Amino acid sequence: MFQTVMAELTIGFGKTIEIFVLTLLGALPLGLIISFGSMSKFKPLKAVVRFMIWVIRGTPLMLQLIVVYYGPGLIFGTNIWGIGNEGRFVAVLAAFIINYAFYFSEIYRGGIESIPKGQYEAGQVLGLTKRQIFFNVVLLQVIKRILPPMGNEIITLVKDTSLARVIAVYEVIWAGQNFIKSAGLIWPLFMTAVYYLAFTGLVQIVLGRIEKKLSYFN
Amino acid sequence: MSILEVKGFTKSFGDVKVLKGVDFSIEEGEVLAIIGPSGGGKTTLLRCINFLERADGGTLSINDKVIYDGSCPSISDAEIRENRLHLGMVFQQFNLFPQYTALENVTLAPKLSRKWPEDEILERAKDLLARVGLADKMNNYPCELSGGQQQRVAIARALAMQPDILCFDEPTSSLDPEITGEVLRVIKRLAEENTTMVVVTHEMGFAREVADKVIFIDGGVIAECGTPDEIFGNPKSERLRDFLGSIR
Ligand SMILES: Nc1ncnc2c1ncn2[C@@H]1O[C@H](COP(=O)(O)OP(=O)(O)OP(=O)(O)O)[C@@H](O)[C@H]1O
Ligand SMILES: [Mg+2]
Numbered sequence: 001m002f003q004t005v006m007a008e009l010t011i012g013f014g015k016t017i018e019i020f021v022l023t024l025l026g027a028l029p030l031g032l033i034i035s036f037g038s039m040s041k042f043k044p045l046k047a048v049v050r051f052m053i054w055v056i057r058g059t060p061l062m063l064q065l066i067v068v069y070y071g072p073g074l075i076f077g078t079n080i081w082g083i084g085n086e087g088r089f090v091a092v093l094a095a096f097i098i099n100y101a102f103y104f105s106e107i108y109r110g111g112i113e114s115i116p117k118g119q120y121e122a123g124q125v126l127g128l129t130k131r132q133i134f135f136n137v138v139l140l141q142v143i144k145r146i147l148p149p150m151g152n153e154i155i156t157l158v159k160d161t162s163l164a165r166v167i168a169v170y171e172v173i174w175a176g177q178n179f180i181k182s183a184g185l186i187w188p189l190f191m192t193a194v195y196y197l198a199f200t201g202l203v204q205i206v207l208g209r210i211e212k213k214l215s216y217f218n
Numbered sequence: 219m220s221i222l223e224v225k226g227f228t229k230s231f232g233d234v235k236v237l238k239g240v241d242f243s244i245e246e247g248e249v250l251a252i253i254g255p256s257g258g259g260k261t262t263l264l265r266c267i268n269f270l271e272r273a274d275g276g277t278l279s280i281n282d283k284v285i286y287d288g289s290c291p292s293i294s295d296a297e298i299r300e301n302r303l304h305l306g307m308v309f310q311q312f313n314l315f316p317q318y319t320a321l322e323n324v325t326l327a328p329k330l331s332r333k334w335p336e337d338e339i340l341e342r343a344k345d346l347l348a349r350v351g352l353a354d355k356m357n358n359y360p361c362e363l364s365g366g367q368q369q370r371v372a373i374a375r376a377l378a379m380q381p382d383i384l385c386f387d388e389p390t391s392s393l394d395p396e397i398t399g400e401v402l403r404v405i406k407r408l409a410e411e412n413t414t415m416v417v418v419t420h421e422m423g424f425a426r427e428v429a430d431k432v433i434f435i436d437g438g439v440i441a442e443c444g445t446p447d448e449i450f451g452n453p454k455s456e457r458l459r460d461f462l463g464s465i466r
Contacts, residue, residue, distance in 0.1 A: 124302075127300075216359060
């Protein structure tokens with residue numbers, strides 16, 4: 001029985017990791033782009049982005065998942081996500097990436113705004129372009145500064161993946177809970193905690209390594 | 219022919235007129251010292267010369283060619299970038315890039331500019347760091363260097379782009395008194411090598427010794443200008459006498 005449970009949980013956790021990794025891959029760059037929008041000198045763009053940040057951060061991710069999945073169908077009369085498990089998985093990714101990108105964008109903005117003006121000016125007087133100043137001077141300093149708050153969000157993301165089941169994406173908690181109905185067992189559900197702990201532990205180690213790598217400057 | 223000529227520079231921040239028409243020029247190889255009371259507009263003038271601020275009015279010419287005209291402000295970023303390379307700037311706060319070593323700080327801009335072959339850039343950077351007395355510190359990060367050493371790296375970094383004119387805004391004001399000397403010595407040495415420089419400073423002894431010309435800025439205008447001997451030995455205006463009296 002133990003092996004059956006573990007095999008099943010591992011399948012579920014595979015999905016969890018998939019959501020986690022793909023969300024990061026999408027939300028990390030998208031968040032940076034959104035942060036540029038939120039700092040834009042073009043007022044209407046800035047206003048729209050700020051409004052979106054307010055909406056996304058001010059409503060539960062669970063609700064966003066439902067809206068993203070069912071919304072297009074209700075509004076346009078077609079399910080844009082495709083059918084079956086795959087469609088639901090894509091919808092989950094879309095909702096997670098949007099949600100986390102907006103959260104990340106605020107962290108990026110805080111980091112970018114914390115870089116002293118003198119860094120930009122030193123780049124400018126040396127004839128660097130805005131792009132070169134951002135990528136060659138500012139970015140690494142921003143990464144160093146945002147690593148702690150970013151780490152918190154990333155750990156939260158690991159746990160938030162369990163919300164995917166709201167629109168019936170099979171992940172590890174669901175896998176554990178199934179055993180209550182099918183075999184009257186409660187411990188498989190508790191066992192899922194071990195998976196989460198192992199994974200968040202790993203994430204923390206990786207973040208710690210990066211932090212240490214960047215500790216050579218301040 | 220003046221290497222740098224500023225005519226009628228004006229600059230306001232909101233309703234506050236900070237520069238009210240500043241004119242001066244310097245010749246190649248000269249050192250110009252800018253002195254004056256706090257809030258007089260020295261930093262603003264230097265920032266306008268370096269295009270960190272855009273002057274509202276007036277012109278700036280390099281070798282008799284107008285490269286900035288405040289009356290037609292539609293100048294593009296790319297044009298500014300090209301023109302500002304005539305000028306180098308050393309800040310009061312050094313503003314080194316913390317994630318790069320001393321050597322990388324010096325080579326970054328030349329490398330990104332692709333104006334010179336890489337090995338030439340590297341050789342020149344090492345040479346510049348040796349000239350400011352930091353040959354043995356080139357692989358250190360800014361956080362491992364003292365303020366005086368950081369400022370000397372900043373000077374090497376500015377020189378690496380081979381500007382025609384090097385500007386300093388109170389290069390020793392954020393240093394402990396006992397290490398201002400090492401930075402002033404480097405600037406003096408550059409003066410002896412005929413580097414054209416504009417130096418905003420509160421170090422009157424240094425200005426007197428090194429400058430060819432001194433301008434005294436007060437209330438957004440040049441209240442007096444002349445040779446160091448004229449300015450320090452025989453100040454004409456009341457304001458300059460008061461100023462020199464107040465800092466002695
Ligand atoms: N960005 C700005 N916005 C508004 N006012 C400014 C700005 N920069 C400078 N000023 C004002 O312009 C005036 C001149 O300032 P500036 O920094 O040029 O003086 P300074 O001669 O360099 O003084 P100090 O010796 O203290 O460095 C001051 O009254 C200052 O408050
Ligand atoms: Mg100043």
